Amino acid sequence: MSATRLLSRWGLLLVFMVVFGAFSAWLPDKFATSGNVQDILNSQPPGIFIAFAAMLVLVVGEFDLSIGATLGMSQYVVLKFITHYGLSWPTAVVCALAVGAFIGLVNATLVIGLGINSFIATIGVATILQGLVQWISSGNEPIYGGAPGGFTTLASTKWGVVVPVYYALGAAVVLWVLLEFTVIGRQMRATGANRAAAGLSGIRTGRARVTAFVLAGLLSAFGGILITAEVPGGAADPNSGPAYLLPAYAAAFLGATAILPGFFNVWGTVIAIFLVAVGITGLQLAGTDSWVTPVFNGSVLLFAVAVSNFAATQRVLVRARSAVAIRRRGPAQAAAPPSESP
Amino acid sequence: MTQAAPDATARTSDEGVLAVQGLECEFGATRALRGVDLTVYAGEVLALLGENGAGKSTMIKILAGVQRPTAGVIRLGSDVFPHGLTPDQARAHGLAFVHQDLGLLESLSVAENIAHVTGFRSTRGLISWRRQTALARDLLARWEIDIDPSTPVHRLEAAQRSLVAVARAVATNASVIVFDEPTASLPRHDVELLYGAVERLRRGGVAVVYVTHRLGEVARLADRAAVLRDGELVGTVKVSETTEHELVEMIVGAKLAHERVERAAPGSDLLELHDLAGEGAETVSLTLRRGEVLALVGLVGAGHRSVGRMVVGAEPSAKGEMRLAGEPFRPRTPREAQARGVVYVPGDRHGEGSFPTLDTGTNFSLRDRLTTAFASTRKERAAAGRVFAEWNVVPQAPDRTFATLSGGNQQKVVLSKWMTPRPDVLVAEEPTAGIDIGTKGAIYDRLAEAARAGSGVLLLSSDADEVAMIADRAIVFAHGRPRTELTGTALTASRIAQECYAA
Numbered sequence: 001m002s003a004t005r006l007l008s009r010w011g012l013l014l015v016f017m018v019v020f021g022a023f024s025a026w027l028p029d030k031f032a033t034s035g036n037v038q039d040i041l042n043s044q045p046p047g048i049f050i051a052f053a054a055m056l057v058l059v060v061g062e063f064d065l066s067i068g069a070t071l072g073m074s075q076y077v078v079l080k081f082i083t084h085y086g087l088s089w090p091t092a093v094v095c096a097l098a099v100g101a102f103i104g105l106v107n108a109t110l111v112i113g114l115g116i117n118s119f120i121a122t123i124g125v126a127t128i129l130q131g132l133v134q135w136i137s138s139g140n141e142p143i144y145g146g147a148p149g150g151f152t153t154l155a156s157t158k159w160g161v162v163v164p165v166y167y168a169l170g171a172a173v174v175l176w177v178l179l180e181f182t183v184i185g186r187q188m189r190a191t192g193a194n195r196a197a198a199g200l201s202g203i204r205t206g207r208a209r210v211t212a213f214v215l216a217g218l219l220s221a222f223g224g225i226l227i228t229a230e231v232p233g234g235a236a237d238p239n240s241g242p243a244y245l246l247p248a249y250a251a252a253f254l255g256a257t258a259i260l261p262g263f264f265n266v267w268g269t270v271i272a273i274f275l276v277a278v279g280i281t282g283l284q285l286a287g288t289d290s291w292v293t294p295v296f297n298g299s300v301l302l303f304a305v306a307v308s309n310f311a312a313t314q315r316v317l318v319r320a321r322s323a324v325a326i327r328r329r330g331p332a333q334a335a336a337p338p339s340e341s342p
Numbered sequence: 343m344t345q346a347a348p349d350a351t352a353r354t355s356d357e358g359v360l361a362v363q364g365l366e367c368e369f370g371a372t373r374a375l376r377g378v379d380l381t382v383y384a385g386e387v388l389a390l391l392g393e394n395g396a397g398k399s400t401m402i403k404i405l406a407g408v409q410r411p412t413a414g415v416i417r418l419g420s421d422v423f424p425h426g427l428t429p430d431q432a433r434a435h436g437l438a439f440v441h442q443d444l445g446l447l448e449s450l451s452v453a454e455n456i457a458h459v460t461g462f463r464s465t466r467g468l469i470s471w472r473r474q475t476a477l478a479r480d481l482l483a484r485w486e487i488d489i490d491p492s493t494p495v496h497r498l499e500a501a502q503r504s505l506v507a508v509a510r511a512v513a514t515n516a517s518v519i520v521f522d523e524p525t526a527s528l529p530r531h532d533v534e535l536l537y538g539a540v541e542r543l544r545r546g547g548v549a550v551v552y553v554t555h556r557l558g559e560v561a562r563l564a565d566r567a568a569v570l571r572d573g574e575l576v577g578t579v580k581v582s583e584t585t586e587h588e589l590v591e592m593i594v595g596a597k598l599a600h601e602r603v604e605r606a607a608p609g610s611d612l613l614e615l616h617d618l619a620g621e622g623a624e625t626v627s628l629t630l631r632r633g634e635v636l637a638l639v640g641l642v643g644a645g646h647r648s649v650g651r652m653v654v655g656a657e658p659s660a661k662g663e664m665r666l667a668g669e670p671f672r673p674r675t676p677r678e679a680q681a682r683g684v685v686y687v688p689g690d691r692h693g694e695g696s697f698p699t700l701d702t703g704t705n706f707s708l709r710d711r712l713t714t715a716f717a718s719t720r721k722e723r724a725a726a727g728r729v730f731a732e733w734n735v736v737p738q739a740p741d742r743t744f745a746t747l748s749g750g751n752q753q754k755v756v757l758s759k760w761m762t763p764r765p766d767v768l769v770a771e772e773p774t775a776g777i778d779i780g781t782k783g784a785i786y787d788r789l790a791e792a793a794r795a796g797s798g799v800l801l802l803s804s805d806a807d808e809v810a811m812i813a814d815r816a817i818v819f820a821h822g823r824p825r826t827e828l829t830g831t832a833l834t835a836s837r838i839a840q841e842c843y844a845a
Contacts, residue, residue, distance in 0.1 A: 181719070183712045190708045193697040200656060200686060200694055201709045202677035262699065 012258035012268065012304060016275040023282035030285045038161055040277050045164035046071070047277075049223035050244045051251040051269050052175055053216035058252055058264045059179065060212040061192035062111060062118035067220040067248060069129035070103050072241020074224030076136045076143075079236045083146035093154075093225055100221020103129070104214035111213070112206045130242065137238045147234030154229040164226045171219070176266040188212055189263070250301045251276065257308035276300060358383045359549045360405075360437070360518045365414035367400050367573075374400040375411070376573045382518060387540060387550040389564035389581070391557075391593055395776075396570040398553050402522055405551075406439055407432040419517070438516035442523045444507040446495045452506055453478035453491035460513045485509045485539070501532030508539045512548070519543060520551040525559065537563060555641055557586050557843045571595050587840070594806060594839050608634035608814065612798040613653065613671075613684075613767050618662035622648025623822045626662070630767065630798040635789060637801040637809040640819035641842055647689070648822075650769045650802040654686035655679040666767070680710060683766035687757055687773055689802070695756045696744055702726065703740025706759045733758045734784070750781030757785060764792055771802040786812050806838040818842060 024032035057064040074096040081092035110121035155162050179185040190198045191208040198205050228234045255268030280293050358381035367375040375397045382388050392398050403409035407429035416423045418435040446455050456478045463473040478491035487505050525533045569576040569592040576592050609632035618626040623645035630636050638646035651657035655673030664671045673679035688694035697705050706726040713722050726740040733754045774782040793799050803809050809816050816828045818841040826841050
């Protein structure tokens with residue numbers, strides 16, 4: 001494998017390690033502590049779940065802008081079902097997940113059944129969900145407490161980090177296997193790569209897209225449940241959902257520049273999330289003003305995507321030149337396997 | 343229409359208003375134009391003819407300033423351009439275009455469409471819609487087009503749209519107007535309106551370059567015809583002194599007698615269509631037998647493609663009946679057709695036939711041979727590699743991104759995907775479009791081999807040579823219906839071309 005291929009595959013991880021190393025050297029007693037590393041790990045799981053949701057829908061070539069609102073909605077569903085309707089906490093969790101899956105199904109119906117552009121359809125659904133959250137929360141009031149201790153064990157600490165870190169890791173492995181090693185996952189990838197060709201190849205492109213929307217609903221609902229369980233007694237904040245939306249997409253796009261460059265993928269997305277988290281935490285510990293954080297986020301995204309686009313064009317140029325060279329050598333030689341590896 | 347076009351002025355006709363000399367254009371290794379000399383005179387209609395890929399569109403792109411020539415000079419009036427034109431220069435020197443798709447902005451009004459070409463009329467820096475509309479109304483009135491300028495273009499009839507495109511083109515006082523297959527998308531009864539407009543331009547002293555596939559139009563409209571073949575100008579002839587047959591010979595060329603691939607007589611009936619009808623074709627009855635290559639031929643939009651797509655479940659059929667090996671057959675999706683052994687190789691390789699960003703091995707597997715686990719993925723790739731080796735795909739490695747292969751090798755990947763294992767019915771649409779001559783031969787051998795082994799091959803093609811060479815029978819389509827069936831000694835390239843172009 002050539003140096004440029006290696007760099008484009010592992011470049012983002014390299015940047016992550018450089019940023020991590022730089023902050024460790026700069027702030028040895030604040031940044032490079034086990035407490036800080038635990039903090040960074042502990043605060044990522046909801047963001048990881050919703051970024052996976054964004055990524056899965058991007059894989060099939062669609063957008064789901066309702067994932068932030070779904071994350072907000074599920075906070076209320078799970079907490080209200082426990083405190084208001086007196087359901088046991090596992091039942092409430094299942095109900096919240098079911099609501100998430102149902103929202104995904106609604107999105108899928110609008111997009112696949114009625115043929116509405118997914119960007120528009122999911123903006124509509126997101127807006128409706130935010131209205132409903134406002135209604136349930138009696139005018140955007142956060143609610144606190146009332147959930148039994150059992151519920152908050154969902155977010156208890158084990159082996160130094162909170163349990164949701166292990167959920168996120170588990171979800172990453174499951175989704176990675178789904179996308180790379182199952183038929184439905186590869187059909188999802190094919191649907192996103194060229195829907196017309198996928199349909200003519202006998203792939204059920206509708207089913208692939210429904211799967212992505214429903215999984216996105218489930219994943220964002222689970223992200224919301226984790227946020228609620230982080231606070232003793234549970235808490236739901238009506239404003240937290242939408243705030244997760246754009247960072248999720250940023251992570252998915254940033255992730256597509258690594259590991260499988262050019263494709264939305266699980267591990268790239270995970271690296272992207274931790275790169276941004278490390279950068280932000282470092283800047284905050286260094287005492288920079290709060291406005292630096294979003295400027296940093298946006299710059300990292302644009303820089304990484306620009307570099308990866310540039311690398312991709314270079315690769316295509318090199319291959320086009322070698323293809324011309326093969327043709328110039330004449331059909332007899334071209335019919336033989338090329339001597340040098342690509 | 344007796345009155346001359348309003349912008350008519352006397353022009354010197356002996357020199358010609360537009361001339362190109364030694365025009366060359368290369369794309370990598372292909373030479374799209376090789377030293378073309380051509381002059382167009384004021385007040386004449388020059389038909390520009392040639393097969394797909396003969397160089398017509400490259401020529402038009404160079405005139406429009408979209409493409410730079412590799413060599414050659416363009417002269418417009420008394421101005422000489424040694425290195426090609428920019429779009430602005432083309433416009434400023436009186437070149438105007440009516441493109442095949444008309445180039446109108448569908449959602450905007452007629453007035454605004456005109457304004458985007460002529461420039462906006464403004465008052466104190468702001469667009470004056472009152473003056474703009476008045477200008478458009480004047481222009482439409484001069485052309486006797488009865489349309490309200492505030493109508494959005496998408497509400498107009500097809501023929502009205504083409505007239506708006508013509509009016510818009512002449513609004514800039516153009517001295518040369520290039521029409522690129524203007525009637526290809528027009529309903530038959532609407533073409534007269536367009537012919538009238540061309541006639542009027544000629545009488546007004548405008549030079550018209552008219553690109554078309556339809557020889558009927560040439561006889562009807564053109565004074566002279568220039569024929570391109572493989573990037574070279576075959577000749578320029580007076581239409582009144584040339585027969586349609588001679589024109590076809592010029593377009594198709596005196597082809598070498600290809601060695602026909604001989605096969606055993608066809609076997610039992612495999613696919614039967616009875617009075618099949620859908621959106622693009624109707625009254626289609628035909629039978630495809632085992633061991634047979636049956637070609638459905640026609641120009642773009644003639645309906646042959648629709649028949650193929652109905653057979654593979656990619657397009658719904660409204661009425662009629664299909665039988666596969668005697669059993670009722672009505673696939674609603676390509677998936678259902680595949681399950682019965684009927685597969686489809688689409689003509690649009692990048693749009694429908696492949697996954698350009700994925701690797702070739704995955705492209706090969708993405709049908710009913712996907713497997714789930716690690717080990718099987720390896721097996722899948724190995725299987726793809728074996729098939730690619732057998733098909734001489736270069737590079738053979740199944741991990742190469744599809745888009746980086748040459749056209750011929752891409753097509754080998756697509757064909758090998760659908761011909762492994764050998765299907766009962768193979769519907770192949772333009773299987774050799776845009777690929778080199780060597781690969782063409784290899785693909786013809788593969789198709790013949792499949793037929794010999796018992797498949798039925800339904801070839802959807804617009805390439806008369808190809809059909810003459812590998813088909814056992816050909817059915818020529820026109821206007822959505824089968825028109826003639828050609829077999830035996832009648833199955834020649836020139837006869838096929840005659841039947842297509844005469845429609």
